[in-house]
Amino acid sequence: MEWGFTRFSKKHFLHLSLGLLVGCWNIQSVVAQSAKDSIFMAQIVAEALNNGHSYKQLGALCKEVGPRLSGSDNAEKGVQWAQQMLSSYGFDSVYTQPVMVPRWERGTEDRVTLLSQNLSELYKYLSENDYNCETYNEAHPKPNPLGIYGLECPALGGSVGGSVLGPLVVVNSERELDSLGGLGQLLGRVVLLNRPFEKDFINTFAAYSSCVTQRVNGAPLCAKYGATGVLVRSMSHRCDLHAHTGVTHYQAGIDSIPIAAVATGVADLLDWLYRQQWEPAQIEMQLGCQTLPDRMSANSIAETRGREFPNKIIAFGGHFDSWDEGEGAHDDGAGCMHTFEALRLLKTLGYQPRHTLRCVWWINEENGLKGALKYAELCANEGQQHIAALESDRGGFVPRGFGLDSSLLALIKPYQPWLAAYGFGELTLGGGGADVGPLKRQDPSVGLVGFIPDSQRYFDVHHAETDVFENVNRRELELGAAAVACMIYLLDQTLD
Amino acid sequence: MEWGFTRFSKKHFLHLSLGLLVGCWNIQSVVAQSAKDSIFMAQIVAEALNNGHSYKQLGALCKEVGPRLSGSDNAEKGVQWAQQMLSSYGFDSVYTQPVMVPRWERGTEDRVTLLSQNLSELYKYLSENDYNCETYNEAHPKPNPLGIYGLECPALGGSVGGSVLGPLVVVNSERELDSLGGLGQLLGRVVLLNRPFEKDFINTFAAYSSCVTQRVNGAPLCAKYGATGVLVRSMSHRCDLHAHTGVTHYQAGIDSIPIAAVATGVADLLDWLYRQQWEPAQIEMQLGCQTLPDRMSANSIAETRGREFPNKIIAFGGHFDSWDEGEGAHDDGAGCMHTFEALRLLKTLGYQPRHTLRCVWWINEENGLKGALKYAELCANEGQQHIAALESDRGGFVPRGFGLDSSLLALIKPYQPWLAAYGFGELTLGGGGADVGPLKRQDPSVGLVGFIPDSQRYFDVHHAETDVFENVNRRELELGAAAVACMIYLLDQTLD
Numbered sequence: 001m002e003w004g005f006t007r008f009s010k011k012h013f014l015h016l017s018l019g020l021l022v023g024c025w026n027i028q029s030v031v032a033q034s035a036k037d038s039i040f041m042a043q044i045v046a047e048a049l050n051n052g053h054s055y056k057q058l059g060a061l062c063k064e065v066g067p068r069l070s071g072s073d074n075a076e077k078g079v080q081w082a083q084q085m086l087s088s089y090g091f092d093s094v095y096t097q098p099v100m101v102p103r104w105e106r107g108t109e110d111r112v113t114l115l116s117q118n119l120s121e122l123y124k125y126l127s128e129n130d131y132n133c134e135t136y137n138e139a140h141p142k143p144n145p146l147g148i149y150g151l152e153c154p155a156l157g158g159s160v161g162g163s164v165l166g167p168l169v170v171v172n173s174e175r176e177l178d179s180l181g182g183l184g185q186l187l188g189r190v191v192l193l194n195r196p197f198e199k200d201f202i203n204t205f206a207a208y209s210s211c212v213t214q215r216v217n218g219a220p221l222c223a224k225y226g227a228t229g230v231l232v233r234s235m236s237h238r239c240d241l242h243a244h245t246g247v248t249h250y251q252a253g254i255d256s257i258p259i260a261a262v263a264t265g266v267a268d269l270l271d272w273l274y275r276q277q278w279e280p281a282q283i284e285m286q287l288g289c290q291t292l293p294d295r296m297s298a299n300s301i302a303e304t305r306g307r308e309f310p311n312k313i314i315a316f317g318g319h320f321d322s323w324d325e326g327e328g329a330h331d332d333g334a335g336c337m338h339t340f341e342a343l344r345l346l347k348t349l350g351y352q353p354r355h356t357l358r359c360v361w362w363i364n365e366e367n368g369l370k371g372a373l374k375y376a377e378l379c380a381n382e383g384q385q386h387i388a389a390l391e392s393d394r395g396g397f398v399p400r401g402f403g404l405d406s407s408l409l410a411l412i413k414p415y416q417p418w419l420a421a422y423g424f425g426e427l428t429l430g431g432g433g434a435d436v437g438p439l440k441r442q443d444p445s446v447g448l449v450g451f452i453p454d455s456q457r458y459f460d461v462h463h464a465e466t467d468v469f470e471n472v473n474r475r476e477l478e479l480g481a482a483a484v485a486c487m488i489y490l491l492d493q494t495l496d
Numbered sequence: 497m498e499w500g501f502t503r504f505s506k507k508h509f510l511h512l513s514l515g516l517l518v519g520c521w522n523i524q525s526v527v528a529q530s531a532k533d534s535i536f537m538a539q540i541v542a543e544a545l546n547n548g549h550s551y552k553q554l555g556a557l558c559k560e561v562g563p564r565l566s567g568s569d570n571a572e573k574g575v576q577w578a579q580q581m582l583s584s585y586g587f588d589s590v591y592t593q594p595v596m597v598p599r600w601e602r603g604t605e606d607r608v609t610l611l612s613q614n615l616s617e618l619y620k621y622l623s624e625n626d627y628n629c630e631t632y633n634e635a636h637p638k639p640n641p642l643g644i645y646g647l648e649c650p651a652l653g654g655s656v657g658g659s660v661l662g663p664l665v666v667v668n669s670e671r672e673l674d675s676l677g678g679l680g681q682l683l684g685r686v687v688l689l690n691r692p693f694e695k696d697f698i699n700t701f702a703a704y705s706s707c708v709t710q711r712v713n714g715a716p717l718c719a720k721y722g723a724t725g726v727l728v729r730s731m732s733h734r735c736d737l738h739a740h741t742g743v744t745h746y747q748a749g750i751d752s753i754p755i756a757a758v759a760t761g762v763a764d765l766l767d768w769l770y771r772q773q774w775e776p777a778q779i780e781m782q783l784g785c786q787t788l789p790d791r792m793s794a795n796s797i798a799e800t801r802g803r804e805f806p807n808k809i810i811a812f813g814g815h816f817d818s819w820d821e822g823e824g825a826h827d828d829g830a831g832c833m834h835t836f837e838a839l840r841l842l843k844t845l846g847y848q849p850r851h852t853l854r855c856v857w858w859i860n861e862e863n864g865l866k867g868a869l870k871y872a873e874l875c876a877n878e879g880q881q882h883i884a885a886l887e888s889d890r891g892g893f894v895p896r897g898f899g900l901d902s903s904l905l906a907l908i909k910p911y912q913p914w915l916a917a918y919g920f921g922e923l924t925l926g927g928g929g930a931d932v933g934p935l936k937r938q939d940p941s942v943g944l945v946g947f948i949p950d951s952q953r954y955f956d957v958h959h960a961e962t963d964v965f966e967n968v969n970r971r972e973l974e975l976g977a978a979a980v981a982c983m984i985y986l987l988d989q990t991l992d
Contacts, residue, residue: 204971456894
C-alpha cells in the first residue's frame with residue numbers, strides 16, 4: 001500500500017464516524033442522542049490512545065510479576081503489586097477482599113516421553129508436513145526431533161501426579177473412545193484425546209466450547225475403561241508446538257489418573273504414528289504435580305464513589321489469576337487492564353459518576369472461581385446493590401462490541417452508531433462471563449455485560465507459554481479499554 | 497477465560513449469524529434475500545477456513561521467493577513462481593502481461609552513523625525509557641548502543657546515493673522546518689523530519705496520510721534550505737527499532753539529496769539528544785543506492801470465463817511487488833492471496849460465474865504504478881469492459897468490510913446482514929485503491945471496491961523488515977479471502 005497513488009480519508013475520526021453512520025445506519029437514531037455523549041466518548045477514545053496506561057501497566061504486570069497461578073507465591077506478589085499500582089492513581093478507595101483459594105502445583109521435573117526408535121520416519125514426516133503446520137510462526141521454526149521424543153506436555157491443572165507407562169492409543173472422538181473402551185482395548189493404555197477444533201466456527205469460543213470436554217472430563221472418560229494416563233490435544237486452531245494447559249476434573253468413584261496437554265503439532269505426529277502402526281509406540285508419563293492445602297489470596301478492588309446513587313454499584317473487571325504457562329497477558333491481564341484503565345480514563349477526564357464505579361480483579365477464575373463467589377457472598381452480606389456488572393475475559397484483541405442482557409441491550413442500542421464509529425458497535429444478546437455469574441444467580445435483576453474483542457487469535461495463545469506481553473498489540477489493548485470505558489459511561493448515564 | 501464456568505454459544509455460525517441479525521438488524525431486509533445466496537456464502541466461508549490455500553501459498557511466496565522490489569531479480573523469480581502456482585489450479589486461463597518497470601537498487605554497504613561520544617548518557621536515556629518504547633516486542637529487546645551508533649537507516653525508495661556529513665537538526669513539523677530554514681539554520685545540516693503519527697485516528701490510514709508527506713517530499717522540502725541529507729521518522733505508531741522504508745520523490749530545480757528512514761525508537765533518541773544539546777551530534781550518511789535503466793517485468797493474471805457475459809469483467813487483485821525490507825507479506829502478498837483464493841474458492845465450489853472473473857496481481861504499485869497503468873491501457877486498447885474492480889491492499893488482518901462506490905453500495909447493502917454475520921459487514925462509501933484507479937479514470941462507470949481489514953496493526957509492519965509471513969495470522973488471512981470471495985460472488989450475481 002503506497003501513498004501518493006491512493007486516496008485516503010484525511011478526516012478525523014469524528015468525521016470518519018459520520019461517514020460510517022451515513023453509510024450504515026439510520027441517522028435518526030443518532031440525531032436523537034445528545035451531542036454531550038458523543039463528545040465525551042470521543043474524549044475517552046482520544047485519551048486512551050494518546051495517553052493510555054493500559055499497555056505500560058500490562059507490561060509491568062507481565063514482566064515484573066509474571067504468571068499468577070492461584071495459590072502460588074507469584075500470585076501473592078501480584079496481589080501486592082496490584083494494591084500498590086491501583087493506590088498510586090488516587091481513586092476514592094482501593095482495597096483487597098481476602099479469600100481462600102486452591103493451590104495446585106506443577107512438578108518441577110514433569111516428563112512425558114515417546115518411546116520410539118524410528119527416527120528417520122519421524123524426520124520424513126516432519127519434512128513433508130512443513131506447510132501443514134504453522135511452525136514458521138515459532139521461535140524454533142522446526143520441531144526438534146529430540147524435543148519430540150521428550151514431549152513438552154505440561155500437566156493439566158488439577159491433575160494428580162504419578163508415573164505411568166503404556167502403549168499409545170489415539171482417538172478422535174468420544175464415540176471412538178467408547179467403542180475402543182467397550183472392546184477392552186484401553187486397558188493399561190495411555191490415551192491421546194485428539195478431537196481437533198472445528199475451524200469453520202466464526203466465533204472461536206464456539207469451537208472451544210465444542211471440544212473442551214475432552215480436557216475437562218478427559219481423565220474419568222478414559223479411566224473408566226482402564227486407561228492409565230491421558231494426553232489431551234491442545235485447545236487451539238493453530239498447528240504448532242506449544243501445549244495449552246487448563247483445568248481438568250476427576251469424578252468420584254473413578255480412578256484419578258495423570259493427564260497432560262499436548263501441542264497440536266505433536267498430537268498430529270502421534271496420530272500419524274499411531275495410524276501408521278509401523279511400531280507400537282509407548283508413552284511414559286512422569287508427573288510430579290500435587291494439590292496442597294488452600295491458601296489465602298485476595299480480590300483487588302478500586303472504586304470511584306457515585307455522586308447521585310453511591311449505594312448502587314456498577315462493577316467491571318477481569319480475573320487476576322492466570323495459568324502458570326506464559327504470563328497471563330491476554331488471559332486475563334488484558335481484562336484487568338481494560339477495566340482499571342476504564343476507571344482511570346473516567347477519573348482523568350473529570351467524570352463524576354452517578355453510581356459507584358467499581359473495578360474488580362477477581363482471583364481464581366481459572367481453577368475454582370473462589371474470588372467471584374466470595375465477592376458475590378460479601379456483597380449479599382453487606383446488602384450492596386449491583387445495577388450492572390461487566391466482565392472482560394476474552395483477551396486484549398481489537399474490540400468488536402458487547403454482549404448484553406436484554407434489558408441493557410434495549411437501553412444501549414440507541415448509542416450503537418457511536419460505538420460502531422470506533423469499531424465496537426456489535427451489540428448482541430447475552431452477556432457476562434464466569435466472574436459476574438454468581439452476582440446474577442444471587443440477584444437476577446443485575447444486568448450483565450460481556451466485552452467482546454475479536455476472537456480469531458485468542459486460542460493461538462490461550463493457556464500457553466505464548467500468552468505473553470509481546471503478543472499483545474498496544475493499539476488493540478488501548479481501544480479495548482476505551483470501549484469498556486464508553487460502555488461504563490453509557491450504563492452510568494442511562495441506568496437509574 | 498475458563499470453560500466449565502462460562503456459558504458459550506454452542507451454535508454453528510449460521511445460528512450465530514441469526515443471533516447477530518436479531519440483535520443488530522432489521523430482519524425484514526434479510527428475509528427478502530434468497531436462501532441460495534446465504535447458503536453459498538456459508539459454503540465459501542467454510543471452505544476458506546477448512547481447506548484454505550491462501551496461507552500455505554503466502555508461506556511459499558514469502559519463504560521461497562521473498563521480497564519483490566520492482567526491477568529486482570527476485571521480483572522476476574516471483575513472477576515465474578506466480579505463473580507456475582496459478583497454472584497448477586486449472587483456471588480457464590493464466591497469463592502474464594509484460595510491462596517495463598523502474599529499477600532502483602539499495603546499496604550493499606549503506607551506512608548512517610551518529611557521531612557522538614557520550615555513551616553513558618545514551619545508556620541512561622535507554623534505561624529510563626523502557627516502557628515508553630515497545631522494545632519488549634522486539635526480537636532484540638533492548639537497543640544495542642553499538643546498533644544505535646551505527647543506525648539502521650535504510651535509504652528511502654528512489655533516494656540518490658552519496659556521502660554527506662553534517663550537524664543534526666530535528667524538526668517535528670513543517671512549520672518548524674520552514675522557520676529554521678528561513679533563518680538559514682539548515683544550511684549544511686542533516687535534518688530529521690520527526691513528525692509522529694497521530695494516535696487518535698481510529699482508521700490508521702488517516703494517520704499515515706496526515707504525515708507521509710515528510711517521507712514522500714522530504715528531500716526537496718529540506719534541500720531548498722540547503723540541507724545536505726534527510727532522515728525521516730518511520731510511518732508507524734509503534735515505538736520500536738525497525739525502520740520503515742517507502743517511496744520518496746525529488747523536485748525539478750531542487751538538489752537531489754540522500755534521504756533515509758529511521759526507526760521511531762531511534763528518532764525519539766535523536767530528538768532527545770538534539771533537545772538536550774549536551775553535545776553537537778553529527779550524522780554521517782553513506783548511501784550507495786542507485787537508479788538503473790527500466791527493466792521488463794509483468795502483471796500476473798488468472799481468470800474464469802463468464803457464462804452469460806464473457807466480455808464483461810469483474811477484476812480483483814493486489815500488487816505483487818513489495819519493498820525489499822521484509823517479505824511483502826501483508827503488503828501486499830496478503831492481497832494477492834485474498835484474490836487468488838477468492839477465484840479458487842468459487843471454482844472449487846463449482847460456481848459458474850455470469851461474468852468473467854479475473855484475478856490480477858499488478859506489478860510496481862510501490863514505486864511507479866506501471867503495472868496498473870499498463871493493465872488499464874491494454875484493456876482500453878482491446879475494448880475490454882470492466883463492470884467492477886476490487887483491490888485488496890490493506891494487509892491480511894481480520895476483515896471488517898468494504899468501501900464501495902455509491903452505485904455498488906446501494907446494490908450490496910441488502911446483503912449487509914449476511915456479511916456482518918461473518919464479521920465483514922462494515923460497508924462504507926468510497927472504494928478502490930491505487931491499482932484500480934487507472935481503470936476508473938479511463939471509464940468512470942467502473943464500480944470500485946476496496947477490501948477493508950482491521951487497520952490497527954498494519955503500520956506496525958508496513959514497509960519494514962517485520963512484514964514477514966510470521967506476522968500474518970492464518971485465520972485472519974483466510975477470513976479475508978472468504979470476504980473477498982463473498983463480495984465477488986455478490987457482484988457477479990447482482991450486476992448486469
